[in-house]
Amino acid sequence: MKFLRFGAMGQEKPGALDAEGTIRDLSSIVSDFTPETISKEALSAIAAMDLSGFPTVAPDVRIGACVGGARNFYAVGLNYARHAKETGNPEPAEPVLFSKSTSSICGPNDPIILPKGSEKTDWEVELGVIIGAACEHVSEDTALDHVAGYCVINDVSERTYQIERGGQWIKGKSSRNFGPIGPWLVTADEVGDPQNLGLCLSVNGESFQNSSTSDMIFPVAKIISYMSQFMRLMPGDVIATGTPEGVGLGLTPPKFLRDGDVVELTVAGLGSQRQTVVAYPG
Template sequence: MKLLRFGAKGQEKPGLLDAEGQVRDLTGHVPDFAGDGVSFAALHRVRALDVESLPVVNSPGRLGACLGRVPTFHCIGLNYARHAAETGGKPPPEPILFSKAASALSGPNDDVPLPRGSEKADWEVELGVVIGREALYVSEAEALDYVAGYCVVNDVSEREFQIERKGQWIKGKSAPGFGPVGPWLVTADEVPDPQKLALSLSVNGETMQSSNTSDMIFGVAHIISYMSRFMRLVPGDIIATGTPEGVGMGMKPQRFLRAGDVMELSVEGLGTQRQTVLAAE
């Protein structure tokens, strides 16, 4: 299934994309796709519906984030071999864990406003993993059994805030609009192997990132198992699994986002995003 949310900000309704590419309204069948709303039990109830009986939404308008909210917006750093190389770093011996503020969550095509003082905003196409049931101390062999689905994530980052300022990365990752997610939550049964997905990102029509999740240093199953040693993952948690090479920070000379720039990004089978960068308010 391809699950989505449509409507104005703060007024989104749950829906799904049918086999013909039409949006079907799930209002009255599910409250929202968030928390327990993306648990395996909730997804089973949606799967049991007669899709053809659901109302067609002829003009869905804006697509919101495919998750209404997230308990935790987890992220993995330096998780592609060629990306680690372009930053001048060595491949990490263990997954690098950090997070974005949950308030960074935004729609796949929403504008991305630069935060005040930003000079080094950067792009990062990523595979997002959404958890469908509680995971604690799970083995790598069973880890994918905890995945509700997958989605496209743009882990927008302000590098000066992230790296040149003191402290943890979260303050460079969490400005409003820095977490575009969607357009769809694609359930795990439609993604046979998350380590065989092409992903790409362009800025103003110029390809910046073009890679494959096979270049991940730590695969999705390893990441989930590893994280579950240190914390309880819960339904609705999202994990942005790292970005491939081609970020602005890695270029020579470096290149960063400016007002008016347009980012377009996609992950194979999971849809496409498009965001326009706005000047700081």
């Protein structure tokens, strides 16, 4: 099933898409999709319901991030073989982990806001994972049992902050609206194999990223198992699993986002995002 959140920022309500693609308002049975309500069991119970009796929602409503109030927003760097090559880096021996500030999270079609003075803001289409059951020290064989669903993420990055300001990638990953998530949380049973999903991204109609999750160095099961050796993953935690080749940094010459650019991205079966780039307000 495809779950989502809709409405004005900070006032989102929970919803789902019915079989005809109509948004149904679920606020009569759940207050919101947050770490407290996004367990696999809770989502499965809703998925078993007949949605036809729930109110419909106008199709032009704003779509919010598919998870509200996320406690943790993790990410994996250099996780596609061809992306590592284009950036001049060797393939890592172990997953490269970092965090994005949860204050960067926004809706899938909200604007990308250029940080004040930014010159190297970049795009990164990624498969997102939403944890649905707590896990710690899990094996790769059981890791996917802890996934509530998957989503589209644009891991927007300011390369000057990330690379040229003394390391610590979180600085280049955490500006306001640098974490568009959604439009949907698609349950794991509907997605199937997360290592067989196409990803694409264009800027102003020009294609830059066109790849597949099959090019991941570390698959989703490995990422979850590996992370769980160092931390307890909890329901509602968001993991961005890395980006394929075609980022602006890897082009010759490099290309970065400017005010007025339009970014469009899709992960197969998980929906699409569309963001307009805007200058820092003030």
